[in-house]
Amino acid sequence: MSLMKTLLRSEESGKTQPILHEWVYEHLRDRAGELARGWSKGTVLYEYIMLTTDAHEDDITRYEQRVDAELVELVGDTDIIPELGKIKISSIPSQYVSASDEMTDNGVELWLPESLLDDISTSEYWGERYWAQNIEDTVRDSIDSAYSDRLDRIQAKQEIINYLDSGDEPEHEVAQAVVTGESDNYTGYNQAHEILENREIELHERTEIPIDKFLERGSEIPQKPRRKREQALETALCTYFERTNYGMSEGKAYSFAERAFDDVREETAHDYVDSITLPENEAESNQKNETSETSTMVNAQEQEVSAWEACQTAKESVIEILDENDMEKKARRVERMAAPHVCLVDRDIVEDIDDTADSEKEAELIDQVLDAGTLSRYLVVSPQNEANDKLMTYLHSRKEDLLG
Incomplete structure (x- = not known):
């Protein structure tokens, strides 16, 4: 305007x-x-x-x-x-x-x-x-x-x-x-x-729910009516899928539901999953018509750790360090940050790394992150530097795998 x-x-x-x-x-x-x-x-x-x-x-x-x-x-x-x-x-x-x-x-x-x-x-x-x-x-x-x-x-x-x-x-x-x-x-x-x-946010009403936020706050959603939990679960899984472009198997969805809704039995958490529609990529939707070799490749891809997941793992380590050192306020602030920002890298490029199916393009994107180094504007606490080191090591290894 x-x-x-x-x-x-x-x-x-x-x-x-x-x-x-x-x-x-x-x-x-x-x-x-x-x-x-x-x-x-x-x-x-x-x-x-x-x-x-x-x-x-x-x-x-x-x-x-x-x-x-x-x-x-x-x-x-x-x-x-x-x-x-x-x-x-x-x-x-x-x-x-x-x-x-x-x-x-x-x-x-x-x-x-x-x-x-x-x-x-x-x-x-x-x-x-x-x-x-x-x-x-x-x-x-x-x-x-x-x-x-x-x-x-x-x-x-x-x-x-x-x-x-x-x-x-x-x-x-x-x-x-x-x-x-x-x-x-x-x-x-x-x-x-x-x-x-001091705000009170209804998690299930969001149009996007980062998986880390869902795992952290899922059990805060009332068990009744159960549709609230099912809605939050479906949104979180779709957000995860859109950001990583990795398949969402039933087993992976069960795992997320169990961790987020740890106040109910596993069977109940599985029921939530069974009541929603899981996101699926084109490869999964065409699995019935693909060869056994192609199916094996898809399954192997699902087992890989995405760049976003690597960032999330590093983020959890930072929060754990802060909690252990009684730095609760800073820990809560880090919790609210996107996982790539905790690792001091650009969020959009991390998402693009996971989204592309072109190996050369993926290697180029990884180079962008490696060349940019540490983005200090996202620095809140010193353990983020260690998270950045871990992510850079992961990206170097991932690039080597791509280039064979």
């Missing part, structure tokens, strides 16, 4: 011409000059008003409302939205700390959509008077904000959603602060972090 396309709507504009503090005028002028062609002091102020109030709606507002609804559904607490809006930068840029009190000699022309002018003129918002002060407050609040604009805020929210839904570690700095509860660059994120920490 383009910010400018939303701002440049075919709508009548109205002019307001307040006398402003010099620093307010200069900021609006300079900010417009920094942005793409077509921005003016009025369009900058428009976005600032939209960022800091709910007085008006446009296409971006409606888009953000849909993202907000998805986030609230995952978190289970409507307070998460206003709390995210309260996050500020840690320090105001120096030029605004001791801004001059000098005023502009003349009124500053600011063109805004007529509909926005009507909305903010109500007593609930700016009213009819003191617009210069309201504009100054809006500009100052926008400078203080952790977000450069609404699309930036939406990006942070979307990355939090991705983290909650599938374990993807966020790259947006504000999202990182909310997820980890740690930041030197922002303030006011602690309450949002607490909301995430």
Whole structure:
């Protein structure tokens, strides 16, 4: 979605011409000059008003409302939205700390959509008077904000959603602060972090469930109605299959169910498996028509350890070390990370390694991981370096096997 396309709507504009503090005028002028062609002091102020109030709606507002609804559904607490809006930068840029009190000699022309002018003129918002002060407050609040604009805020929210839904570690700095509860660059994120920490998530309602999360939390799902457990099991197995592209035999599915639902008898765990549809790849679906030699190759492939599984094994070792050293908070944080990120490698490439059926392509992808080495941006605790070493050893061996 383009910010400018939303701002440049075919709508009548109205002019307001307040006398402003010099620093307010200069900021609006300079900010417009920094942005793409077509921005003016009025369009900058428009976005600032939209960022800091709910007085008006446009296409971006409606888009953000849909993202907000998805986030609230995952978190289970409507307070998460206003709390995210309260996050500020840690320090105001120096030029605004001791801004001059000098005023502009003349009124500053600011063109805004007529509909926005009507909305903010109500007593609930700016009213009819003191617009210069309201504009100054809006500009100052926008400078203080952790977000450069609404699309930036939406990006942070979307990355939090991705983290909650599938374990993807966020790259947006504000999202990182909310997820980890740690930041030197922002303030006011602690309450949002607490909301995430205290959320109640229905595992079976997720569209993707990483196998490690399923094994960890499967027994938390109520036994009745049993459909909840069956739904979670089916989603977890499909997620595993999609990420690794390795076959899902009945025996492997039984094993996963037994480990995840360790609060019931093995027979009951097997019943869950028998009640769902197992994912299958093309090779498995055509097994009836394949030769015995081909079938043997498929079965052998199922027994191989995928790159994702190698990452998962290394991740479990890291968590075990942390638990043994009473580092519970860091252990729980590592649990929430995708297994490749724990091993300090790129998740997408690990998935591609497991997805490809081309040996040369697989070797090339392995080389990408080996050449990239350690991705320090995912480093949380020192045992991850050992996990990275183990994975690199595994990938070297796997590449040698591919090249024969």
